[in-house]
Amino acid sequence: MNRVFFKVVFSEIVRMITIPIRMMPVKKNRILFTGLTGGNIYDYSCNPKYVYEYMRTHFPGQFEYVWAVSDKKKYAFLEEEGVKLVKHFTVSSFPMLLTSKVIVTNGSYVPWFPFRKKQYVINTWHGGGAYKKVENERPDANWATRKRARFCAENMSLFLASCKVQEDRMIRQTYQYKGEVLRAGTPRNDKLVNGDIADMRKKVRKKYHIPENGRIVLYAPTYRKTGIPVIMDSDYLLEQLNKIQNVGDLLKQDSKADRTEAVKWFFMCRYHRYQDKSMDIKVAGRDVIYVMDYPDMQELLCAADILITDYSSCVWDYAFLKRPCFLFVPDKEAYIANTGFYVSIDEWPFAQAKDMEELVGNIGFYRQEMSQINIEKHLKQLGGYETGICCKEVAAKICKACDERNSR
Numbered sequence: 001m002n003r004v005f006f007k008v009v010f011s012e013i014v015r016m017i018t019i020p021i022r023m024m025p026v027k028k029n030r031i032l033f034t035g036l037t038g039g040n041i042y043d044y045s046c047n048p049k050y051v052y053e054y055m056r057t058h059f060p061g062q063f064e065y066v067w068a069v070s071d072k073k074k075y076a077f078l079e080e081e082g083v084k085l086v087k088h089f090t091v092s093s094f095p096m097l098l099t100s101k102v103i104v105t106n107g108s109y110v111p112w113f114p115f116r117k118k119q120y121v122i123n124t125w126h127g128g129g130a131y132k133k134v135e136n137e138r139p140d141a142n143w144a145t146r147k148r149a150r151f152c153a154e155n156m157s158l159f160l161a162s163c164k165v166q167e168d169r170m171i172r173q174t175y176q177y178k179g180e181v182l183r184a185g186t187p188r189n190d191k192l193v194n195g196d197i198a199d200m201r202k203k204v205r206k207k208y209h210i211p212e213n214g215r216i217v218l219y220a221p222t223y224r225k226t227g228i229p230v231i232m233d234s235d236y237l238l239e240q241l242n243k244i245q246n247v248g249d250l251l252k253q254d255s256k257a258d259r260t261e262a263v264k265w266f267f268m269c270r271y272h273r274y275q276d277k278s279m280d281i282k283v284a285g286r287d288v289i290y291v292m293d294y295p296d297m298q299e300l301l302c303a304a305d306i307l308i309t310d311y312s313s314c315v316w317d318y319a320f321l322k323r324p325c326f327l328f329v330p331d332k333e334a335y336i337a338n339t340g341f342y343v344s345i346d347e348w349p350f351a352q353a354k355d356m357e358e359l360v361g362n363i364g365f366y367r368q369e370m371s372q373i374n375i376e377k378h379l380k381q382l383g384g385y386e387t388g389i390c391c392k393e394v395a396a397k398i399c400k401a402c403d404e405r406n407s408r
Helices: 002-017 046-058 072-080 091-099 143-154 164-174 187-194 198-207 234-241 297-303 314-319 332-338 356-364 368-382 390-402
Strands: 027-034 064-069 084-087 100-105 120-123 158-160 180-182 214-219 230-232 264-269 281-283 306-309 325-328 351-353
Touching: 002 143, 027 046, 027 091, 027 390, 046 064, 046 100, 046 187, 046 390, 064 072, 064 091, 072 084, 084 091, 091 100, 100 390, 120 390, 158 390, 164 368, 180 390, 187 297, 187 314, 187 390, 198 214, 198 297, 214 234, 214 297, 234 264, 234 356, 297 314, 306 314, 314 325, 314 368, 325 356, 351 356
Parallel strands: 027 064, 027 100, 064 084, 100 120, 120 158, 158 180, 214 264, 214 306, 230 281, 306 325, 325 351
Antiparallel strands: none
16 A cells, blocks of 8 residues: 555645646646556547547637647657647646646546646546446555545546446445536447447557458456466467357357358457566467557457456446457456455356366357347446447536636
8 A cells, every 4th residue: 555655645745836836827728638647558548538539620729738648759649739748747747737727537647636626627537337446445445545535536526437336336435426427438438339440440450460351359357466377378269269160159240251261360468557577467378469559448449359358347348349258267256355346247247267268168158149138238237328429428518617607
């Protein structure tokens, strides 16, 4: 908990040193976007990216856009679009953070940066559904995590919810947030819900040179430290995939797929951004395409014909693609003890495996029709809010906040 304690102390220091900046006027048409910070960072990604792109397209020239990033050189293309860039955790970034009328984040800054009451802070969050518990609900939670959660709740103006269980259990209960909740889903899932994914799929396949008859299995394990080794044998998996007879069910999402055509499978791996050597998760195989540096997880999901994960909320996003998803969970009991879930993993509509043989068996037994029935039940159980127009709903909130008559 040292990291959490440091952030609690740091937020108080920031509040003190920014007192002079707080005398500066808030710019009513300035909007600052920021993605997650820390680990293997994907600054321009997730929900803030999709909100920004919607705003840029539908309100050209009406707003001043700012992005907080880790490496300004990496995002020169944004400057070409007229965006101002500021670097994370620098004193020079504080004036922009404290004078932007609207802040659009997916969780960063709100737990520690003291925004002003005159600002409108939107937390789009970075995961859908209600799966692994967040920090303050875990067994090792303490006064620092509780203080951080309270600070976060008081530091937001709007929280986006993907489903009712997430709103009730995480937003209201864990964070004790009492403000406005937008029940419109998640911006990054609008295209997935609407089926507008062809370009995203092609983009990934082109980058990694996947041929026309190529199919992709994406392995995307989440962050954890359970002390139990998790080894994915990609070579064995690819070998077995080429033997599975129900390839028609596995590829049913592709209406143009020739069921008699030889299919070649490609294995992609995307570790969590906090993945490091202290975590016993690895892929043991030769033919692996590592995609940790690919900036947009949604595009990878759209490209994947099969998703293999464990406790990640990406299962929520992938459910809208109506494709095969499987859970590889050798350390399930340890993860439950260390982290836990809002909704039991045994209630998720995806087959679980504790070893490679069981995983391959689950893939072999996969049937599209039954899978979809189970997924629909799950989405209904969680009280899904996904509308396919979340970006539009968020944009309306931003425009209202930036209207001078509605400025606080």
